[in-house]
Amino acid sequence: MQKYRELxxxxxxxxxxxxxxxxxxxxxxxxxxxxxxxxxxxxxxEQFTGTARVLVENKWGIHEFSSPDQMQxxxxxxxxxxxxxxxxxxxxxxxxxxxxxxxxDDSNGVPLSDVSLREKTFLCRHYCDLLGASLTxxxxxxxxxxxxxxxxxxxxxxxxxxxxxxxxxxxxxxxxPGDFAASxxxxxxxxxxxxxxxEKHIERMSRNxxxxxxxxxxxxxxxxxxxxxxxxxxxIHEAFGHLVEADFLENNPAVAxxxxxxxxxxxxxxxxIDDSLLMNxxxxxxxxDEGTPGARTKLVSSGRIVSWLHTMETAAKFDAVxxxxxxxxxxxxxxxxxxxxxYMEPGTTSLEKxxxxxxxxxxxxxxxxxxxxxxxxxIAVQEAWVVRNGTIHKPGTPVVISGKVTDVLGxxxxxxDDLQLTxxxxxxxxxxxxxxxxxxxxxHVLISEMQVR
Numbered sequence: 001m002q003k004y005r006e007l008x009x010x011x012x013x014x015x016x017x018x019x020x021x022x023x024x025x026x027x028x029x030x031x032x033x034x035x036x037x038x039x040x041x042x043x044x045x046e047q048f049t050g051t052a053r054v055l056v057e058n059k060w061g062i063h064e065f066s067s068p069d070q071m072q073x074x075x076x077x078x079x080x081x082x083x084x085x086x087x088x089x090x091x092x093x094x095x096x097x098x099x100x101x102x103x104x105d106d107s108n109g110v111p112l113s114d115v116s117l118r119e120k121t122f123l124c125r126h127y128c129d130l131l132g133a134s135l136t137x138x139x140x141x142x143x144x145x146x147x148x149x150x151x152x153x154x155x156x157x158x159x160x161x162x163x164x165x166x167x168x169x170x171x172x173x174x175x176x177p178g179d180f181a182a183s184x185x186x187x188x189x190x191x192x193x194x195x196x197x198x199e200k201h202i203e204r205m206s207r208n209x210x211x212x213x214x215x216x217x218x219x220x221x222x223x224x225x226x227x228x229x230x231x232x233x234x235x236i237h238e239a240f241g242h243l244v245e246a247d248f249l250e251n252n253p254a255v256a257x258x259x260x261x262x263x264x265x266x267x268x269x270x271x272x273i274d275d276s277l278l279m280n281x282x283x284x285x286x287x288x289d290e291g292t293p294g295a296r297t298k299l300v301s302s303g304r305i306v307s308w309l310h311t312m313e314t315a316a317k318f319d320a321v322x323x324x325x326x327x328x329x330x331x332x333x334x335x336x337x338x339x340x341x342x343y344m345e346p347g348t349t350s351l352e353k354x355x356x357x358x359x360x361x362x363x364x365x366x367x368x369x370x371x372x373x374x375x376x377x378x379i380a381v382q383e384a385w386v387v388r389n390g391t392i393h394k395p396g397t398p399v400v401i402s403g404k405v406t407d408v409l410g411x412x413x414x415x416x417d418d419l420q421l422t423x424x425x426x427x428x429x430x431x432x433x434x435x436x437x438x439x440x441x442x443x444h445v446l447i448s449e450m451q452v453r
Contacts, residue, residue, distance in 0.1 A: 017156065029146065041117070052078040231381065243405070278341045346442070419443050
């Protein structure tokens with residue numbers, strides 16, 4: 001990719017456009033799956049993709065290309081499209097700093113590319129056999145996904161950055177008769193080490209599933225609940241995070257007014273961060289897809305809105321600063337303001353003390369699916385446990401929690417001291433676009449009122 005980077009720099013050095021940008025990347029995708037006795041491998045599937053974006057006389061043009069020798073022609077076509085497009089009504093974008101730098105995450109441990117396909121296949125088979133032997137019935141599946149990406153962003157203002165990413169995940173899934181299901185995923189950026197030695201996690205997952213198969217029903221109603229860190233993260237990401245992506249707010253002025261700076265959206269113990277510099281996690285980025293450096297952005301402080309997530313365009317429109325959250329989900333389309341590693345900050349209370357404070361209610365664990373509609377959400381929970389007098393009493397049937405996000409965040413009474421992050425290589429899609437890698441999480445949280453059905 002270095003020679004393509006140098007070619008991009010030469011092409012943009014002579015650009016007469018107000019602004020011109022080349023985003024190029026080379027990827028290799030691999031998937032290994034073990035479902036019972038059935039085994040499949042695919043990849044590595046290699047692909048070169050790129051996007052040329054040009055701003056001329058306050059008008060944008062964008063063109064996708066699929067080969068390095070198409071870069072010059074793509075810039076010309078993007079310029080032509082810009083001259084024939086509608087005027088761009090927003091202020092001139094806030095451009096990233098002029099910098100030439102390179103970052104590779106292969107120094108974080110054993111790179112994924114250095115591990116043989118044979119070992120990856122063995123781990124999938126080993127974990128699948130272990131899960132199947134523990135359950136003795138039902139169906140099991142273990143999947144390994146890998147994405148190796150070499151990304152270059154060059155623009156006419158002097159930015160030239162290259163980032164090499166090693167992204168991988170292992171997902172274990174099991175289903176028992178009666179539709180009792182469990183899944184657990186481990187995802188990482190940089191090192192294969194996370195995937196080794198997961199036998200205890202697999203065994204605990206199967207034990208929990210067998211216990212839950214002997215559940216009793218939970219009546220619909222309003223409950224005091226504790227959410228585990230994964231559900232806290234899902235609540236923050238799905239129900240809240242998309243609402244503070246600035247290009248979404250640009251098209252939804254009523255929501256933008258509700259979430260203006262200083263507005264109360266939660267209790268005083270709610271503090272929410274988006275941090276793209278957590279470089280061991282899949283959602284991280286040294287630079288975003290416009291070349292803006294990644295950053296730690298505080299979105300909510302003591303229950304009040306502090307910032308939104310911005311691209312260089314939305315920052316100019318809202319008189320803010322770019323937050324390093326511009327991300328491309330599909331080449332040939334402009335970057336969008338998207339989350340990276342988004343989480344609720346932990347407090348100082350242990351889980352045992354949270355249970356005592358809960359007294360009687362539900363302890364909810366694991367994410368199975370969900371939906372959002374503006375500021376309302378519905379989340380399917382994997383495990384529901386009845387708590388009596390501060391102690392886990394018995395398992396309940398899987399439930400769905402729902403509500404208005406600001407009501408729920410405002411009902412948080414306390415936050416645990418146990419921050420945990422969950423990553424996914426294809427964990428976030430928006431408006432029907434391709435899914436992108438993200439990380440989400442938080443501590444255990446105690447909520448005074450939650451709608452459960």
